[in-house]
Amino acid sequence: MAPKKVFAGARLRALRAQHSLTQAELATRLDISASYVNQLESNQRPLTASVMVALAQSFNLDLSSLTSDASDRLVVDLREALADPVFGDAVPNLQELKTVATSAPDVARAVLALYGAYRKTTETLAGMDAALARDPQSNVQTAYEEVRDFFHYADNYIDPLDRAAENLADALGEIGPDRLRRLIQHCAERHNMRVVLAAPTHGDRMTEFDRNSRELWINAHLEPSSQFFQIAAVLCGLEQAALLESLLDAAAFQAPEARPIARMGLANYFAGALQMPYRAFLDAAAQYRFDIEELARVFGASLEQVAHRLSTMQRPRERGVPFFFARVDAAGTITKRHSATALQFARFGGACPLWNVHQAFEAHGQIIRQLAETPDGKQYLCLAWSHEKRLGGYRGVTRRYAYALGCEITHAGKLIYADDLDLTKAPFDPIGISCRICERRNCPQRSVPPLAAGISVPPDRRSVVPYEIG
Known part of the structure; x- marks a missing residue:
């Protein structure tokens, strides 16, 4: 070739x-x-x-x-946007989209921003978000989307923040069960900050920092991994204030709420990088062959934290296996999405129902596997599991999520999860990005027709899907 x-x-x-x-x-x-x-x-x-x-x-x-072909995510986003009937028949072909994404990426992002504004305006006029329009904070969702795109187009890797966290991790010393105590001690010695673990006064409150008294309250019902993470996120605001402001200034967000949302996201990024410092985590991932349960044990982290960190390993000259990571709630809404692979999640609508992440709720406590192929011919090894997050006792707040982690099949041999799979002969499940833009003609789980293709409804025959595409 x-x-x-x-x-x-x-x-x-x-x-x-x-x-x-x-x-x-x-x-x-x-x-x-x-x-x-x-x-x-x-x-x-x-x-x-x-x-x-x-x-x-x-x-x-x-x-x-x-x-590396960083234009892949732009091409996917453009295809989805330009599939809207508002563009009529003037839809560029795939090669044209690749040309735009490669030669004029700023133009591509401007088109996406314009289409996002069009969708929001159209939905408002149609009454689809009337409740949101009546809310004074009606632009919060736009701000979240803006922040999501900030991380999305940075490949979910923020180099100066990652290295700052790694330096602090070195100062804290050896990775082990004593790290939480050492982090609390660091807060006291360096910032005169007292960490208090106590029961919550509000059921869903996780942390509260009083800057006057320098007291950081942490919900005692949180797992130790979450306690470490929350303390580290607050610490980021104290130790990396100048760096945070520099990153936020460079992002030049349009929505007023985007800046504080991004600040929180960057603090969380720092916390994950401190919990799982880059080089140590990269070496351990290779040693344990990406066994996420072993990595969670070694770094005192949750499976979600480990999977999220795996999707950020994109440091120049020290790149890890490119993973995608997603968190899905019980309604099928993707609430977290990061991808260093060619697979990009839909910006509008839910995820493909044939994806194994939806089955994870039924297999609680298990890591399930799937060999999947997207319409572009790329093949993936997908892992999925579900977990309940509880705050408190019987009447405490409970959140249920399913998680997805995957990589292209060319990297699957590095993962322990592929050891008993015959990757040359095993069948691959056909999945898509979103029904809106999926090209598959005979999918029994299709929810809506693809926007870029016509449909017909034969009067004398009926299938599971009540229309035919093309």
Whole structure:
């Protein structure tokens, strides 16, 4: 098979702008002609191996950052948006979408932002979110979507925050059951902060920090892994305040509520990175062959925390296996979504009903496996399990979630979960991203027709799905 050509015009332009270089100056650094640089930036020519090596040496780049196809998620998002009938027959084909995502990613994001605003406005006018419109905080959902996209397009990896957490983890010492006590001691010695574990005054309250008295109250009903996480998130606000503000300023959020939401998300990111420091976690993941239960034991974390951390291992030059991770509630709504793989979750609507994450509620306490194939031909090993989060006793708050973790089949051999599977002969379940954009014609679980295809309803025959596609 011929090697895949790498077109990186947008990335090359961004790199040149970052270093304030002209095309001629970049050409001099790379020992090529200025006209060649122009052709590379306009995607008329692919990057050659020698140019990639020169870029890596001149700018201290990770070669994988040049060869990885970060435009995949933009293509998926664009396909879903442009499948809406509002665009009529003027829907670009897949190759055109790839060209836009690769050559003009900022234009692609602008289209997505415009379509998101259109959907919200249309739904409001139709009365579909009338209750939300009457709420003074009606733009909170938009803010959450903006923050979700911030992490989404950062590959769910925030390098300076991750490294800061790793440095603090080194200062706390050896990873083990005593780390929670050492973290509490660090808070007292470094910040004069007293951590109090006590029963809640409100059933759903997890933490409360009094900045005047420097007292941090933690719900004693939380598992030790959650206690560590919550303390670390508060600590991030104290020790990394300047870095947080810098990251938030660079994000340039539009919705006013997005900034505090993102601050909380970044603090949570720091907490996960402190609990499972990058290099130690990467080494342990390889040692235990990604056995999430063993990793949870070693790092004193929950399965959710481990799975979430696995989806963030995208440090340049030290990348881990690319995973997707999702959390789904009992109604089928995806409440967390992160993907370092080609599989991207639908921005609008729920997840494919054929995905094994929905079965996890029925197999409580078990990790179930699925070999799945998406319409683009990519194959995945998918893991799923469910868990109850309880705060308190019989009348305490209980939340039920199912979780999904998976990787492309090319990496499955590194996982203990694939040891007894014949990946060459085993059948793969056909799954999709969302019924709105799924291309499969004969899916018995289809909920709605695909937006980009017509349907017919034969008068003399009837199937499980009451219409035919195409």
